[in-house]
Structures are given as C-alpha cells and as structure tokens.
Amino acid sequence: xSALALLTALLASVGETDNSxxxxxxxxxxxxxxxxxxxxxxxxxxxxxxxxVSFVFTTCNGTCPATTHRMVLAQQALxxxxxxxxxxxxxITLDPARDKPAALREYxxxxxxxxxxxxxxxxxxxxxxxxxxxxxxWVRPTANGQLDHPSRVxxxxxxxxxxxxxxxxxxxxxxxxxxxxxxxxxxxSAKHR
Amino acid sequence: MTSIRCWTVxxxxxxLFTGLLGLALAPAETCLSPFVKRLEKPEKYLYVFCVxxxxxxxxxxxxxxxxxxxxxxxxxxxxxxxxxxGNETHHFGFTDDRTHIWGCSLFxxxxxxxxxxxxxxxxxxxxxxxxxxxxxLTGPHSPYALxxxxxxxxxxxxxxxxxxxxxxxxxxxxxIRTWEMPHEAPYGYDVAINPDLNRMVTSSFTPPQNYRKPxxxxxxxxxxxxxxxxxxxxRKLLQTLTTAASPLxxxxxxxxxxxxxxxxxxxxxxxWVWEGDAQNHYTARKLCDTGKLPVDLSQSPDGRFLFVSCFxxxxxxxxDVSDLKNPKLFSTVKPGVExxxxxxxxxxxxxxxxxxxxxxxDRSDDFWVRLIRVGPDGMKMDPKFNVDLxxxxxxxxxxxxxxxx
Numbered sequence: 001x002s003a004l005a006l007l008t009a010l011l012a013s014v015g016e017t018d019n020s021x022x023x024x025x026x027x028x029x030x031x032x033x034x035x036x037x038x039x040x041x042x043x044x045x046x047x048x049x050x051x052x053v054s055f056v057f058t059t060c061n062g063t064c065p066a067t068t069h070r071m072v073l074a075q076q077a078l079x080x081x082x083x084x085x086x087x088x089x090x091x092i093t094l095d096p097a098r099d100k101p102a103a104l105r106e107y108x109x110x111x112x113x114x115x116x117x118x119x120x121x122x123x124x125x126x127x128x129x130x131x132x133x134x135x136x137x138w139v140r141p142t143a144n145g146q147l148d149h150p151s152r153v154x155x156x157x158x159x160x161x162x163x164x165x166x167x168x169x170x171x172x173x174x175x176x177x178x179x180x181x182x183x184x185x186x187x188x189s190a191k192h193r
Numbered sequence: 194m195t196s197i198r199c200w201t202v203x204x205x206x207x208x209l210f211t212g213l214l215g216l217a218l219a220p221a222e223t224c225l226s227p228f229v230k231r232l233e234k235p236e237k238y239l240y241v242f243c244v245x246x247x248x249x250x251x252x253x254x255x256x257x258x259x260x261x262x263x264x265x266x267x268x269x270x271x272x273x274x275x276x277x278x279g280n281e282t283h284h285f286g287f288t289d290d291r292t293h294i295w296g297c298s299l300f301x302x303x304x305x306x307x308x309x310x311x312x313x314x315x316x317x318x319x320x321x322x323x324x325x326x327x328x329x330l331t332g333p334h335s336p337y338a339l340x341x342x343x344x345x346x347x348x349x350x351x352x353x354x355x356x357x358x359x360x361x362x363x364x365x366x367x368x369i370r371t372w373e374m375p376h377e378a379p380y381g382y383d384v385a386i387n388p389d390l391n392r393m394v395t396s397s398f399t400p401p402q403n404y405r406k407p408x409x410x411x412x413x414x415x416x417x418x419x420x421x422x423x424x425x426x427x428r429k430l431l432q433t434l435t436t437a438a439s440p441l442x443x444x445x446x447x448x449x450x451x452x453x454x455x456x457x458x459x460x461x462x463x464x465w466v467w468e469g470d471a472q473n474h475y476t477a478r479k480l481c482d483t484g485k486l487p488v489d490l491s492q493s494p495d496g497r498f499l500f501v502s503c504f505x506x507x508x509x510x511x512x513d514v515s516d517l518k519n520p521k522l523f524s525t526v527k528p529g530v531e532x533x534x535x536x537x538x539x540x541x542x543x544x545x546x547x548x549x550x551x552x553x554x555d556r557s558d559d560f561w562v563r564l565i566r567v568g569p570d571g572m573k574m575d576p577k578f579n580v581d582l583x584x585x586x587x588x589x590x591x592x593x594x595x596x597x598x
Binding site for chain 1: 227228230281290292339340341342361363364367369370388418426428429489
C-alpha cells in the first residue's frame with residue numbers, strides 16, 4: 001500500500017463524522033425489549049437505518065402527546081421526502097408497569113401509527129430502568145400521579161451512533177429531514193470508502 | 194371512524210402542544226439557555242458559586258433559603274465543599290432537565306457537575322475535572338444547556354493564550370467535540386442561542402494569560418471587540434460583527450418574533466444591540482451609554498426592560514428598550530459597592546445580586562447577596578434581604594453566579 005493510500009485509508013477510518021455537523025455524541029448500548037405485539041425487539045436489528053427514538057408513556061397528560069404528535073409530523077415529512085423506507089421510529093415507554101403491549105397498541109391506534117415504520121417498546125421495570133439510564137433519561141413520580149421526565153428525541157445513524165438530541169422546541173420536521181438525509185449521505189460515503 | 198378519531202387526537206394534541214410550546218418558550222429565569230426546563234413555582238433555593246476570598250480554603254456552593262414562607266428565609270442553609278481551592282469559580286448553568294448544575298472555574302479550568310435534583314437543599318458534587326486536558330482549551334466560562342448536552346465557551350486556548358474556543362459535553366461530562374474561534378476573531382466569552390432563528394452568538398473578553406494578572410497589569414489591547422454570529426445547527430461561523438471593547442453577556446430579545454439581542458460592552462460603558470434582517474443577516478450598533486463598567490445584563494420576561502450592573506459606578510440600571518431607536522433609562526438602584534451578577538426570576542419581580550467580578554478585579558472585600566424588587570415604578574432594594582458572605586468559618590467568600598431551584 002502506498003503512503004498516499006495508507007493516509008487515505010487512515011483518514012477514512014478516523015471517521016467521516018469529523019467533518020459532519022452532526023458529531024457522534026456516543027454509542028448507546030444495544031438492548032432487547034418487547035414490542036406492542038409482545039415480540040422481542042433488538043435495537044441493533046435496525047442497523048443500516050436511521051432511527052428516531054422517543055420516550056413517552058401512554059397516560060401522560062404533559063409533554064408526551066406533543067412528542068408523539070411531532071414524531072407523526074416528522075414521519076409524514078420523511079415520507080414526503082421519500083426517506084421513510086430508510087428510517088425507523090421507536091418509542092419506549094417510561095411507565096412499564098402500566099404500558100403493557102395492549103396499551104401500546106391502543107395508543108398507536110389512537111394516533112393511526114403504522115407499525116411498519118414505527119415500533120413501540122415496553123419491558124420489565126428493570127429493563128426499562130437500564131435503558132433509561134443508558135440514554136441519560138429519568139422518570140420521577142409526581143404528586144398528581146403523573147411522571148416527570150425530560151422530553152427528548154434521539155437520532156441514531158445507521159451504525160447505531162447517537163448523532164443528535166432534539167427537544168420539543170427544536171424537533172422540526174424539516175430539520176429532521178435534513179438531518180436524516182445528512183446521516184444517510186454519511187453512511188453512503190462510508191460504504192464507498 | 195379511524196380518520197375522525199385520528200383527527201380528534203391530532204387536534205387535541207395540537208392544542209395541547211401549542212400550550213406546551215408556549216411553556217417551553219416562556220423564560221425560565223430570563224437569561225438561561227432556552228433549552229432549560231423552566232421553574233414552574235416560586236423559587237425556594239438560591240445557589241451561589243463562591244470563591245474563597247484569599248484562595249486558601251476550598252471554594253464552595255452556598256445554598257440560600259429564598260422561600261418567602263420559610264422561617265429561615267434569607268439564611269445560608271448549606272455549603273457544598275467543591276474539594277479544591279483557587280479555582281476562581283465563576284459561571285453556572287443548568288443542564289436541560291434542570292437536574293444538574295455545571296460550574297466553570299477560570300483559574301483551574303475545572304468543571305464541576307453538581308446534582309441538585311435529588312436533594313435541592315443539599316446538592317452533591319458528582320464530578321470535577323480539568324476541562325483543559327481533553328479540550329486543549331482554557332478558562333471555561335459559560336455553561337449553556339443544549340438538549341441532552343452542555344456547550345461550554347472557553348476564554349483561552351493552549352497555555353491560556355488564543356484562540357479561545359467552544360466545547361460540547363454529554364450531560365455526564367464526556368467530551369463530544371471542540372472547535373476554535375477564528376483567527377481573525379480569536380476571543381471568547383459568552384454564548385446565546387436562538388433556536389427559532391437557528392442562530393448562535395458568541396462574544397469576546399480576554400484570555401487567561403491576561404485576566405489572571407492584577408487589573409493594573411492587564412493589557413487593555415488584549416480584549417476583543419467582536420460578536421460572532423453562527424449557524425447554530427451547523428456550528429458554522431456566518432458573520433463577524435464589530436462592537437466596542439469587551440462585549441460580554443449575550444441576550445436574545447425575549448419579545449415575540451424578535452430578531453435582535455443585546456450585549457454589554459464592559460470597557461466602553463455601553464450596551465449594544467445586534468439586529469437581523471429578513472434574510473437572517475445581522476448588524477450591530479450602540480444602543481445606549483451606561484454607568485461605568487457594565488458587567489452583567491438581564492432582561493424582563495416580556496423583553497421590555499434590560500437590567501445592567503455597573504461595577505465601577507456601584508449601580509444597577511433599568512433600561513426601557515421597547516423602542517430600539519429611543520432607549521430610556523427607567524430606574525436606577527445602588528445595591529452597594531461593585532454590584533455584578535444579576536439573576537431575575539421568571540416572573541420578572543425579584544432580581545438577586547452578587548458583588549464579585551474576579552479576584553483580580555474586585556476592589557472591595559465586603560461580599561454579599563442582595564435582592565432588588567422590580568415593580569411598575571422600577572427597581573427598589575429589599576432591605577430585609579441581605580446575605581453576608583464575609584462570615585464563613587473560612588473567612589469571606591466572593592459570590593459570583595447564581596441559579597434558582
């Protein structure tokens with residue numbers, strides 16, 4: 001291998017993200033949880049796709065409906081941009097005690113969510129606690145029986161790396177489409193190196 | 194049936210979301226990052242970042258009871274020992290979820306991560322680390338919340354020189370990335386983001402090599418006079434604006450749909466305004482002349498008023514900026530010698546004040562926390578609230594930045 005080729009390979013290996021506006025924030029550990037249909041679901045099964053991950057609970061009367069509504073709008077924008085087949089949405093419950101698969105199915109029905117591109121997940125309280133901790137999320141019971149929690153949406157690239165975190169104010173469908181396209185371009189350029 | 198159900202859910206959600214978005218856009222305390230969760234009830238605790246005045250004992254965070262119903266109102270409840278001395282602990286910032294405070298220190302480069310959520314009356318030090326080791330930057334100044342992350346502005350680069358820079362960390366303190374200020378505008382100081390406009394503004398002070406000297410020995414030519422306008426999502430520099438010397442605290446206007454913001458130019462005794470046009474292109478101009486050495490800048494929740502502390506003329510000024518072409522001095526108070534940091538509550542009615550700038554710049558050793566009441570007639574000092582910071586077992590402490598819980 002020539003010195004130039006070696007240098008090129010090295011530059012490729014240190015990461016195409018160096019020049020990307022979406023830096024690698026971290027790589028969350030893989031997990032297996034249970035879908036709305038009661039089937040096991042492994043996050044790493046989505047490798048190769050860009051993934052949007054939210055944390056909600058179905059009886060929330062605070063920010064969760066807004067988060068899910070925004071995810072619906074983002075999904076519609078991704079479909080319009082022809083990107084939806086390369087993207088998957090995941091919503092993980094913050095309230096595993098109440099959000100069993102049937103509750104998740106009913107929630108999806110209320111929002112007309114097609115399971116082809118969007119999976120809702122639950123698990124044992126221990127499993128959910130572990131995932132929340134890994135993702136820097138938390139829940140605290142409040143006096144009115146609700147749960148206090150951050151409202152964030154996470155963007156993963158095709159290699160399962162966390163590349164952006166949105167809050168509600170910053171989770172705009174057009175910007176999500178731009179970010180998804182950027183990650184798809186990154187992944188495509190990585191494959192060609 | 195499905196479409197009707199979905200339409201109903203969507204409509205209700207949209208209504209709810211509009212309300213929630215309103216909440217999200219409402220100011221927490223008015224000068225915090227817009228990504229920080231707001232305080233939805235009157236404050237109970239005031240956290241003050243304190244420098245041991247003679248730098249012999251450990252620096253600390255003081256917890257002051259500011260619950261108006263509490264029998265201990267106005268008293269220091271707790272001191273969190275930061276485990277080291279001589280840090281020049283300076284500015285504070287909440288994480289987006291308001292569970293942790295990040296504190297920056299100008300002399301040691303240490304960043305302190307403090308848990309305030311588990312027991313707000315007794316915060317715990319979670320992590321303290323030398324931020325210069327990983328970033329190559331020095332003089333960490335402004336901790337600014339991003340969703341799930343912290344953005345830190347640094348005043349210096351390698352060996353306390355220039356260029357300054359910015360760094361992003363995860364909320365638990367892992368470095369994500371750094372970038373340097375441009376060669377033609379190498380200074381750093383504050384940062385302020387307007388997500389709606391996708392713009393970030395940074396300002397200019399002087400590097401550690403200069404501010405660590407006694408004030409008489411500082412080189413006044415080594416202070417910046419630039420505001421940088423960035424594409425926030427792209428972290429890309431778009432414009433370099435020239436102001437007067439040492440533009441410090443950056444505040445986007447809180448007026449609805451405003452495309453402007455303010456900065457206090459400390460060495461030019463003035464407030465400047467930056468203004469964007471329809472193409473999101475910015476210009477800067479002087480807005481008004483202030484008292485001597487304006488060092489901190491706060492804003493009323495409706496964006497009508499600016500509050501500026503004038504360190505060298507011992508006053509806090511309230512400016513009515515509802516007409517940007519004709520700003521008016523609305524009221525003035527004299528809290529005591531060298532007022533510095535201002536912290537206005539989300540309702541705009543109570544403004545806490547400390548009076549240390551830097552150990553190299555303070556000219557008094559009488560340190561305190563006081564309270565300004567803000568009403569329709571302007572500002573008035575609250576004579577009942579006066580926290581003495583000179584009577585600790587370790588001696589006097591210089592109180593600087595503050596946060597509420």
